[in-house]
Amino acid sequence: MGTATQVRIVSTGYATAQGTDQISAGDQTVLEAVLAASSTPVTLSASGPAVYAYSASSYGGSGQLVSLDGSVPDVLVKTGNVVCNGAADGVANFVVNGGTLAVQGSCKIGGNAFSSGRMTFEGAGVVSGFVVADGVTMTGSAKIGGRLWSKSDLSMSGAPTVSGIVKAKSANLDGGTLSAASYIYGNTNVQNAGGTNLNATLTTQTANPTPPSWWGGNSKISKINPITAPTFDADLPATPVVPNWVDFGSRAEDYTSTVWVGFSIYQMGTTCTAATIRTAIAAIGGAPGVIDGRNCSGGSISIGGSETISVTNDLAIIANSIDLGGSMKFSSSTAKRLWLINPDTVDNDLPNCPGKLNIDGSAGFTNLSVLLFSGCKVTIASSTQMTGQVFAGDVSVGGAATIRYRAVGLPGVNLSTGAQESTSSNNAPRELVSLRNVNS
Structure with missing residues (x-):
């Protein structure tokens, strides 16, 4: 019986005992139920990201990725290096599981960005949410609207901006603006910090016992070794799961x-x-x-x-x-x-x-x-x-x-x-x- 057709079920019921004075009327009844056609198998899960690429993906031109229901659509890449360039725009979380992410041109990632490798910002590239990467380079007028976790270094030149708290293992700060508190956890001197505007405290765990001369007069730079609170991963977001490939059509x-x-x-x-x-x-x-x-x-x-x-x-x-x-x-x-x-x-x-x-x-x-x-x-x-x-x-x-x-x-x-x-x-x-x- 196909699920695309209606189904009619007829069932006969009988009384458990005869009626008074052997009256049989009403001892039997027939019930008919009509069920609608079914066209949607319940095993089909409306699941998955907006865009999944097993290997390197590009998202550019003036393309847009938007949500219809208020959820934040994800772009997931299993392995490979990703380039977001041109005037690409959209509310999305970018997750690069096994490669680097380049936010170029006027690319705008409206959500958060994760990269297992380095994340580079060039031109007017923007991530509106937070960033988690193994090294971050920012140039031009690039912007990060949320927090930044770099599992290695942070390098800034030109006029980029990070609006949220910054956590990195080392830093080369030769331009731009850090708007919130910043913490450098590695045993490496902060380089060129005089070239970056600090709107809040920068705390460094430098191995150098004597502050460099360019620290003089900058009350916003301090040294604490070790930095006990906050720790680097105290609020580190969990990386979204990038599923394995599906061999649909192999059976x-x-x-x-x-x-x-x-x-x-x-x-x-x-x-x-x-x-x-x-x-x-x-x-x-x-x-x-x-x-x-x-x-x-x-x-x-x-x-x-x-x-x-x-x-x-x-x-x-x-x-x-x-x-x-x-x-x-x-x-x-x-x-x-x-x-x-x-x-x-x-x-x-x-x-x-x-x-x-x-x-x-x-x-x-x-x-x-x-x-x-x-x-x-x-x-x-x-x-x-x-x-x-x-x-x-x-x-x-x-x-x-x-x-x-x-x-x-x-x-x-x-x-x-x-x-x-x-x-x-x-x-x-x-x-x-x-x-x-x-x-x-």
Whole structure:
């Protein structure tokens, strides 16, 4: 029985004893319940960050990343060096798990920034929240709006600003402004502190028993060895978890209703165009559907020009390569979900690239929350407007593209943790449409 159809349940009940004077009327009744169709498998967790890249990611141009529900969307990078440049803007936490983060140009990170390696600020780059990194370099007119923890050194030149408390292991302060209290915990002299404006006390744990001559007359610089309070990590924020890669597409069931609970599966032939995609949607009818395009010529689905693909229910499209361009649109009259997937067919916990997932021109999506999944590099360029999230081997967001974050998730997987979740067609919930007594 499909979950896309209503279900009618008829049950007959009998009295436990005969009526008075052997009257049998009312000893039997029939109850009919009608349950609504179910199109949403409960095993599909709407989880995961706004953007996940297993390796180096770039976010630039005039692209924007915004939240729809007031949450702070995350950009998570498992390994590699990340560059945020151009006029990129948005409320987001940037987390670089195994590399460096460069905040360049007029890039603005509206949340917090974490980097396991060095974080560099150039030009007018901004982090509105706090910063945690293994070394920080600030030049130009860069700004940090919150606190700063550098697990090694802090280097400042030009006119950068840190508004919150600073904690570092050493410092080369040759310009800019420290607006709040600062603590240097390492046994290394603070260099060039005369070039930085200190609006609050700078406490240093220098090994030099005699203060350098340029300290003279600066009452805001003091030496305490060791600095017992506050300690460096007393209020150090926990780094958000960057999940492991998900090899979606490596199991045969990833293409079936075993995983896509409540979805109809449509197998494409070798010809894959806008017209044949429409034919597939029509064949699926009003049910949620999966269009399996792995047999497409070259394993590729390419749609451009001014084509519009009308989506009638939740829809997943799977192909080795997906290339959208021009002013093409996927469109729905009501809010639905769309998955565009390059399957990762190798079960090795690493992204494997079968082709590409590219969105160019002004290609876009109407009334659709979209998940882009690929072991390849997902490229979102130009003026693409998208609501949803990206989970990919590598990600590049540029031009005037906008991603409005809304978690969509993948069936059978928790994208926040990378863990697999069980899938069962028996778990699909249904609402009660009607309940009545009937004659028979």
